[in-house]
Amino acid sequence: MNAKLKILFLCTGNSCRSQMAEGWARILKGDTIEAYSAGVEVHDLNSNAVKVMAEAGVDISGQKSKHVNDFKEMKLDVVVTLCGNAHETCPYFPPRCEVVHVGFDDPPKMAEELSQKGFEKEKQLDCYRKVRDEIKTFVEGLPDNLKEE
Secondary structure, three states: OOOOEEEEEEEOOOOOHHHHHHHHHHHHHOOOEEEEEEEOOOOOOOHHHHHHHHHOOOOOOOOOOOEHHHHOOOOOOEEEEOOHHHHHHOOOOOOOOEEEEOOOOOHHHHHHHHHHOOOOHHHHHHHHHHHHHHHHHHHHOOOHHHHHO
């Protein structure tokens, strides 16, 4: 039997998008992928990300924000950067570790923009739901999606 593909989902603060990706990968691809997430910074887990993932039946409330340096000794197969900042500041990984960029919108930023325009909390949560569903679609296509990017 082949070993699981070790994927690290990397975002700026490891609070939202990368946490969602890790959660989806564990639920949808746990038989073939060993999923991790980290940030180039460490922020608290985003409560709205936890909420919308729970709506979809995925509990990420026990996940913790981790720094990318926590994984520098781990033999990873792929690092997937999920935002431009993480991609631009992604540290060096050994040559056998592929780095793939797949950008997703930033739900907290989008929600904040809606908040400033006076939109209700539910409309703000829709930003998280949209990205949650886009990440799910990406994860469902793994590992093939890594070749297409």
